[in-house]
Amino acid sequence: MEEETQESSFGPKMSLSSSTNGSHRYSSIASKSEENQPLITNINNMMPSRRRSYVAVAVLCYVNLLNYMDRYTIAGVLSSLQKYFGISDSTSGLLQTVFICSFMLLAPVFGYLGDRYNRKLIMVGGMIIWIVTTLGSSFITAEYFWVLVLMRALVGTGEASYCTIAPTIIGDLFTGSQRTIMISFFYIFIPVGSGLGYILGAKIATATGDWRWALRLNPILGVPGVILLMLLTPNPPRGASETRGEACIERTSYLEDIKYLFRNRSFVWSTLGVTAMAFVTGALAFWTPTFMSRARVIQGISPACSKEPCDPSDSFVFGAITVVTGIVGVFIGSLISKKLKDRVANADPLICAVGMLSSSPCLFIAMVLASISISATYTFIGIGEILLSLNWAILADILLYVVITTRRATAEALQILTCHLLGDAGSPYLIGRISDTLSKLRPDSLNWRFRSLEYSIMLCPFIGVLGGLFFLLTALYIKEDRKAAEMLMKGETPDLSETIAEST
Numbered sequence: 001m002e003e004e005t006q007e008s009s010f011g012p013k014m015s016l017s018s019s020t021n022g023s024h025r026y027s028s029i030a031s032k033s034e035e036n037q038p039l040i041t042n043i044n045n046m047m048p049s050r051r052r053s054y055v056a057v058a059v060l061c062y063v064n065l066l067n068y069m070d071r072y073t074i075a076g077v078l079s080s081l082q083k084y085f086g087i088s089d090s091t092s093g094l095l096q097t098v099f100i101c102s103f104m105l106l107a108p109v110f111g112y113l114g115d116r117y118n119r120k121l122i123m124v125g126g127m128i129i130w131i132v133t134t135l136g137s138s139f140i141t142a143e144y145f146w147v148l149v150l151m152r153a154l155v156g157t158g159e160a161s162y163c164t165i166a167p168t169i170i171g172d173l174f175t176g177s178q179r180t181i182m183i184s185f186f187y188i189f190i191p192v193g194s195g196l197g198y199i200l201g202a203k204i205a206t207a208t209g210d211w212r213w214a215l216r217l218n219p220i221l222g223v224p225g226v227i228l229l230m231l232l233t234p235n236p237p238r239g240a241s242e243t244r245g246e247a248c249i250e251r252t253s254y255l256e257d258i259k260y261l262f263r264n265r266s267f268v269w270s271t272l273g274v275t276a277m278a279f280v281t282g283a284l285a286f287w288t289p290t291f292m293s294r295a296r297v298i299q300g301i302s303p304a305c306s307k308e309p310c311d312p313s314d315s316f317v318f319g320a321i322t323v324v325t326g327i328v329g330v331f332i333g334s335l336i337s338k339k340l341k342d343r344v345a346n347a348d349p350l351i352c353a354v355g356m357l358s359s360s361p362c363l364f365i366a367m368v369l370a371s372i373s374i375s376a377t378y379t380f381i382g383i384g385e386i387l388l389s390l391n392w393a394i395l396a397d398i399l400l401y402v403v404i405t406t407r408r409a410t411a412e413a414l415q416i417l418t419c420h421l422l423g424d425a426g427s428p429y430l431i432g433r434i435s436d437t438l439s440k441l442r443p444d445s446l447n448w449r450f451r452s453l454e455y456s457i458m459l460c461p462f463i464g465v466l467g468g469l470f471f472l473l474t475a476l477y478i479k480e481d482r483k484a485a486e487m488l489m490k491g492e493t494p495d496l497s498e499t500i501a502e503s504t
Helices: 032-046 050-076 078-085 088-115 119-137 142-173 176-208 213-233 254-263 265-298 311-338 347-369 374-389 392-402 405-424 427-439 446-457 461-489 496-503
Strands: 003-007 013-017 028-033 246-249
Touching: 028 254, 032 311, 032 461, 050 078, 050 088, 050 119, 050 142, 050 176, 050 213, 050 265, 050 311, 078 142, 078 213, 078 265, 088 119, 088 265, 088 405, 088 427, 088 446, 119 213, 142 176, 142 392, 142 405, 176 213, 176 374, 176 392, 213 446, 246 265, 246 496, 254 265, 254 405, 254 496, 265 311, 265 347, 265 374, 265 427, 265 446, 265 461, 311 347, 311 374, 311 392, 347 374, 347 461, 392 405, 392 461, 405 427, 427 461
Parallel strands: none
Antiparallel strands: 003 013, 028 246
């Protein structure tokens, strides 16, 4: 077996094996030998203390909160923004689409870097870019809408660097049930941040009379986030907490990493399930406040918005619902997963499937009731969001235990690229485009303007059913793929025939 050395991202040089097992390379882990025993000891000594690991997770959660606050602040002030720039529904949806497009296209770049270089420095650099571009976008005047579109695209750089790498750091700090708990805390801040983005964005826009002030809060809060990342977040050795010094890292090419992931059926099917979920949540997150404000107009509860700032009450309500249902959903999903995982090997994807399939009829009923009852609509939206939120932490945990440590950032990046490319990168724009096309049939009717958006949003429940089916397919392979990953982390070559037999 030939060996070579490479400067590690966390300090000393480490031994990297370039050997293969037979004709097929399975992993990036090489078995421990006497000559690399000192290396393993050094890696274990570099692991942060338990207290520092908890502090690191708290910092990562704070930055995750800011990321999702920023992502949905514009949705919270969308009606005012449309009046300010004089733009249509489809053009408004373009703001979210360009952000998601840059986010997903840059994710593979940061995934490649995150598996090979200092993850903390990559996140800090991305956060600085995010702060500068977000703050800059808040000073754009009405005649330069195209500049706002460009700045929103650049904002995706910061999120791509962070969302791709942060979960892998948590995965290297904790294992087993502790990792599930820490991942749950991390992903709770997705709905919490999204909800606060609506609420605070609308509140600040109303208080100042200018929606642009809503965009300035997040970069201000981001400055201490960068400082905390630099001072309190470690860059733990990849895989040391799971291998327990029984294996060392082997270098593989990016092409080998991609081939490994495409052969991992649990990863492929769960990624398609996440994609369907991203389509639904992205469309609902962007359009629900506007949809509900139009529902109030046709019910005669409030007048149509004639000048900005428009009535932000639905942004407040939907934001609060998103926060509460997100916390409840992630907590329930994590609790069920913890109770069933040891007894039912494929419990995680089954929970995700149930969540997606059950949420779809709730969301469909919510759309139908919007013209009749605001309270009933929000009730069913809340139930649907709880069911969708069951999946957040579980999905991250699935990726961490079916993919070996040295390929997790790449896996996160590939999943981000896929779920945004086919999911929420296009869903806000697609919904807006369908709404604009339908509204041309009766351009002067406020009722039809509501109906056109209602009919376009009804696409979401059907995509949700498709996502549920993808998670059911994941459940067929999860046991086999998890065992294979565990064996690779120990430096063993999995006997695929034996694993398949056990899974059946």
